[in-house]
Amino acid sequence: MTEQETQGMRVGVAAAVVVLVSGGVLTGCAGEPPDESVSVTVDSPHPTAPKALPTKAAPKPTSSAPTRPKPTPTVTSTPVVTRRMVTETRKVAFRKVTQRDPLLAKGRKVVTVQGVPGTKRLTFELTLTNGVQTGKRLVSQVVVRAPVAQVTSIGTKVESEPAGNCDPNYTGDCVPIASDVDCSRGSGNGPAYVDGPVEVVGTDIYGLDRDNDSIGCED
Known part of the structure; x- marks a missing residue:
């Protein structure tokens, strides 16, 4: 080859x-x-490490149970509490007093002192919550005018039959003998009246001597 x-x-x-x-x-x-x-x-290049491939995250398991809605939080506001003072004026009822009067005929009733109501001033502390009254407390009370008690006299006198037509307890003018005698110039309701003046020599059974000077119906 x-x-x-x-x-x-x-x-x-x-x-x-x-x-x-x-x-x-x-x-x-x-x-x-x-x-x-x-x-x-x-001549080969320097060997390089192989790049790691990204791993996918495993999907989360889904629950088949229904999800409940989250409760909405309730927002509560703080109540506004205020206090203020108020004053009220009220009437004070008068008392009724009954007394026996030996100068009045037995069984007769006469209001000798007219009752008068009094007044008092009360101070209260009011509590208001959001503008609505929720409390009331009495702080003080002062009597501005005291009431006057009403006095009713009830007669206890048993009338006797004196001699003559004039009451022997009076002189100067004839005071008739009756269940009641008033001065003719006064506001009495009788049934009998005397002009006066008269002197009280005994018991002023008819109440003619208002000022207790032994002379009745002098006005």
């Missing part, structure tokens, strides 16, 4: 050889080494 044929065979074999780079060593496809050993050095 000539030298040219030998070179042609080498070229054919080299074309059929599949070069695998593994640490820079050249190997044949069929595992048969070429006629001449050829060493090839390949």
Whole structure:
């Protein structure tokens, strides 16, 4: 075999050889080494670590139970409490007093003192919550005018039958004998009247001497 044929065979074999780079060593496809050993050095880049692929998070399991709505918090406002003072005026009822009068005929009733109601002033403290009254407390009370008690006299006198037509307890003018005698110029309701003046010499059974000076019906 000539030298040219030998070179042609080498070229054919080299074309059929599949070069695998593994640490820079050249190997044949069929595992048969070429006629001449050829060493090839390949500069390979620095090996890099393979990039880690991002992992997908596993889906959260869904619950089939219905979800309850969250309760809405209740907002409560602080109540506004205020206090103020007020004054009230009220009437004070008068008392009724009954007394016996020996100068009046038995069983007769006469109001000798007319009753008059009094007045008093009361001070209260009011408590207001959000403008509405929620409390009332009495702080003080003062009597402005005292009441006047009403006095009713009840007669206890048993009348006797004196001699003559004039009452012997009086002189100066004839005071008739009756269940009651009043001064004619007064406000009495009788049934009998006397003009006067008269002097009281005994018991003023008819109440003619109002000022107790022993002279009745002098006005």
